Amino acid sequence: MMLEQILLVGHCVPDTFMLKSKMQQLFPDVAVNATNDQSDLAAKADDKTLLLVNRVLDGMFDVEGGIELIGKMAQESTAPKMMLISNFAESQDQAVNVGAIKGFGKSELGSPETEDKLRKVVQA
Template sequence: MSKHILDVGNCGPDFTSIKRFLTQTFDCTIEQTHGLEDTLAALRGAKFDLVLINRKLDRDYSDGIEILRKIKEDSELKDTPVMLITNFPEHQDAAVELGAERGFGKLELGKPETREKLEPILG
């Protein structure tokens, strides 16, 4: 059964790269949002198997961890798996402390380790 992924806050080229990697690796569809309001609306309107949040949102360079925090504080959304997209381990650590799965950076796309992180959720 195809998995449904929400990509939050990535620019067009990064979204395209992430989408290409995911759809070539897993049976999935991907939607995109750009900020807190449209992300929460999307999550309330459909079931997603995974939310990928850019650490710095392309739209206004705000911190994606705030979207993660709002998802995990919401009783209806908190069980949705979320990963932060960042190359910096300290930001991955902060995301995990808030309830996210350990994510990956854009530099790690296509690596076997990234596929292994996603396999339990998307495989």
């Protein structure tokens, strides 16, 4: 079952544009949206969504960082699939430990490995 939405969480405007462009190129049949607000996130995210969560959240959220947000959302019964966007291996490990699928850094966005990783999650 293909996911219905990719939601970009807590990214600045230039990064949102870059990520959204790449996701639309890879997955033209999947809605790609962005949020920088906790209540908007709660309204948009469900178990048919992949969240691409920034390590350092930009916007109005109930938590300080992306890893904490992933840990909090992973507790929900309808938790979305979540990946951390970070170049730091330690941060990726922390995110996986609290419920994320191993993500990637912005510098890896165009790599074949990252594209394969995303396809496996979105088209699962």
